[in-house]
Amino acid sequence: MITVNKSKTLPKRSDVPAEYKWRLEDMYPTDNDWEADVQKVKQLTEKIAAMKGSLATSGKQLLAVLTLQDELLKTLDQVYVYARMRRDEDNANSQYQGLTDRATSLSTQVYGSISYIQPEILAISTEDLQTWIKEVEGLEHYRILLDEITRFKPHTLSAEEEALLANMSELASSPSKIFGMLNNADMKFPMITDESGEEVELTKGRYTQFMESKDRRVRKKAFEALYSTYGKFRNTIAASLTSAIKGDVFYARTRKYPSALYAALFADNVELPVYDNLIATIHEHLPLMHRYIALRKKLLGLDELHMYDLYVPIVPETDMKIPYDQAVSTIKEALHPLGEEYGRILDEGFSNGWIDVHENEGKTSGAYSWGAYTSHPFVLMNYQDNVNNMFTLAHEMGHALHSYYSNHAQPYTYADYKIFVAEVASTLNEALLMNHLLETTTDKKQRMYLINHYLEQFRGTVFRQTMFAEFEKIVHAKEEQGEPLTAESLSTIYRELNVAYHGPDMVVDSEVDLEWARIPHFYRGFYVYKYATGFSAATSLSKQILEEGQPAVDRYLQFLKGGSSDYPLNLLKGAGVDMTSPTPIAEALSVFKELLEELEQLVEQ
Template identity: 90%
Template sequence: MNKSKTLPKRSDVPAEYKWRLEDIYATDADWEKDVQKVKQLTEQIAALKGTLAQSGEQLLAALTLQDELLKTLDTVYVYARMRRDEDNANSTYQGLTDRATSLSTQVYGAIAYIQPEILSIPTEQLETWIKETKGLDHYRIMLDEITRYKPHTLSAEEEALLANMSELASAPSKIFGMLNNADLKFPMITDENGEEVELTKGRYTQFMESKDRRVRKEAFEALYATYGKFRNTIAASLTSSIKKDVFYARTRKYPSALYAALFADNVEVSVYDNLIATIREHLPLMHRYIALRKKLLGVEELHMYDLYVPIVPEVEMKIPYDQAVATIKEALHPLGEEYGRVLAEGFSNGWIDVHENEGKTSGAYSWGAYTTHPYVLMNYQENVNNMFTLAHEMGHALHSYYSNQAQPYTYADYKIFVAEVASTLNEALLMHHLLQTTTDKKQRMYLINYYLEQFRGTVFRQTMFAEFEKIVHEKEEQGEPLTADSLSAIYRELNVAYHGPEMVVDSEVDLEWARIPHFYRNFYVYKYATGFSAATSLSKQILEEGQPAVDRYLQFLKGGSSDYPLNLLKKAGVDMASPAPIAEALSVFKGLLDEMEQLLAEK
């Protein structure tokens, strides 16, 4: 697509660059039919309340009906939300999303009795039913998991009340999302050619990579000045989200919001703390990289808007979308013929929404429903970063594809802890391919710089985010007030510690917390760092061992939630209960840093 000064409308985007949501529902009328089906199934499952402890057959009937209900609800919700994501200003799909959200609240309110009723069944009786009731053994893993939640499950009435609060609890995230994606407008800035161009979140990365420092500074200041106008509003939405996290943790009798968030993955808090401690221990490597960046840019002061510009500015790597697709296919060849076939299908058969348009949700994600193939939302810009983002999201998509193919609906949805492994492994293989095939010394230095940036952004930066989340939740738990000023002060202190003495931490970046959507999905971002570390190890095994490692990895992709995340990863060949993989990843970072310094010495 041609770059213009303003974004195209959705209707102006060529069909070949749009995802095909018609694969979910051919028309909105078909969506309406499933909405009615969900309502009918909800009535049916509500009628079973109070009967689950009567017999194994009755329990099986409820669980089977629940699967059908939730599978249909997922499809309804995914379609509505993804249609809205195409253009957040489209009132039709705002309405469908609101209806799907309300419907979801009704459904989860209606099924809230199921878990408490299961927990009321004596363990011995439940075990007998599983053995004697044909088909109930399918739910053994689910039933064992429910039993694990027994200390944190309330009465049926209390569970119903919490379920009915879910729409209210999602308000902070929804308010931020609408402000961030639909209402927030950024000013025009002057680009490298002296032309006025609209600043967007999608273009911000491009401007941050500009060789012209004036452009970087102008984009940086314009972005944060815009967020600054709403700093108190966004602080209110974020602190409300944090309060919600703490409320749910306390209500369910968890020791802390962090413990509650990690409990779903059966991950100990020590894993989270080990990550922060290991990264803190290795911060001198990060400081060394910052000092190298300052030296190579030849600036007296290194500012936050200097963090993304390549430190090998002589190399221009403009990568059109079709070229990125071809490169990714070739780079992922070590994953085998079958993986390559599915990957090619995803690229050519309406899985991906490629380009930015007016009102479209920013960033990138992979999503979908069990009943259809996965989807990927992109806002593709023609640079190295976006090629890696595409490889990353297709890693998510194929993880979902394999899990959905191999697992029944009950166990198809893999845990968040392992969610970033497949995506980051794709990035590792792509980087390996590029470094193996690049003979130009300057391009190699450019790519090493990019890989160093991946470590900085995915391991160091996401761990800084994780530490921020830990601090602000602990302050809320201790009754300390959180305001725009206090959030900014905490965020500034972390930036100073992580970036070291050679970095000028500009006051604008104190507000960065105000534009991070992931903070509304509490204690999620640490998984980027752990996932990156696991992927570093697994990609190394695949490249060195070949087929045996590929087979283990594909089994991991097919695992869904049929086992706990740490167990699935251990079977694949990496032990994330230990800080060792984090340290191993940082040793790779050190090696890249060493090589970059050596290449520079040879110039």
């Protein structure tokens, strides 16, 4: 039987024990301290705005502006992150809604004030720039940044146009903000009857638990209740998502990129074939996915496999309830191959107010790792006592330690690693956790359960995220071609992809046609493909760590320290994996095939 909060409704934020809350006081002891940094940002903004038009006068002036920009953005980051995370504790808290709005507006002002910097740098001749870097002490520090700015020269506008775009940033983020408030604060789900016959409020956090319920009635009711709720808002959400897509296309065209996809990849210096190879390689291996779906149907003993049957463990006799404290100790053991230093930092994170553990009323759903350069990382969880949440915790701590290593090894200028590599550290933690569990589990049913979970990780992270990536590619292309996007057309596209990816043994319920309406990542265009590429890279790196030991660990930790000091693909090559080739994707899918074959054999024993 699944375990849910029997109080029927979620606890208020004030009722959550302190030991299960993150300690945002580590960023600002009080809101007054936050206010002081707001004033500091305003002062620095005025100072840097007054330097407009001066960058080409000398190398010393260029250095002064770049140094001031670092100080300004470093302080702004902390102001913005604190306000947003305070709001995420309880989205209905008007005080922190206000702080977040102020931080957002302040961010818009800051980026408007510094929008002249890149165009002015681009106006400096290459000869002068290189001479200044050699002659002005301290300017060498910014060589990588200056080279990166030069790479963007074909897509950089005039200072006035850049200022205009910067001032539009708050408007451009409106679709995501509107969806977030609807999804996290305003949308309420109905009560459903759980396995024990009690009426329990459906929440997004509990939905995952209900989808793993052994009682098919509970799964079906939760599934229908969730999507019927989203269905009531389908046109509103379609309008918000379409607006976000239009924004992606507008910015790409304005900056003279061939497409929105090209623009998104350009930031990481990734070529289009990397994206296309991912989709093509997954399509080649879809028969493996279909084979897994058929096995799931067989093991569940169902005449028809529905979408609400995708998450229930296919070894129903195995009950693997994982309380939070047990998850923490298991993760520590599993990540032991990464060495003493990594283990010490990991323990610090678990013990010293990095993590906000449990779901409460108004809290932002899901999980993430975030923070500012001047603080330790933070992790938001909505922990439920199951295997999936243990893996989510390991995943987010992977992000957190990546940030910790990068922030400590790199100056602020180069500490923020690119999104392309962001999912590698998190997914590698999951791979090591699964390896540990499979090595220490002797019970046949539990082993089958874990293999099923690992197959689900592949399904969810490689196949599913690639399906998301293909959906994004299709809908952006339609917008670029002038074709209308509506709730109906988005649902049709999404349904066709589900049918293709899940194969003939899956009944694709009409409710799931609306799943696009609940995916927040779609408001961050062309992000999700990196989950699949990251998973593949992590699969390779975890194998190297387990087989080679310290040399592979050293390469990996150096990768974690890299930040943005080099392009993502180069950092990964240094760690030992080449993502310019489809080979890592195919290698990851070979692991999927091996696991699938082992599960099939265990079933026959």
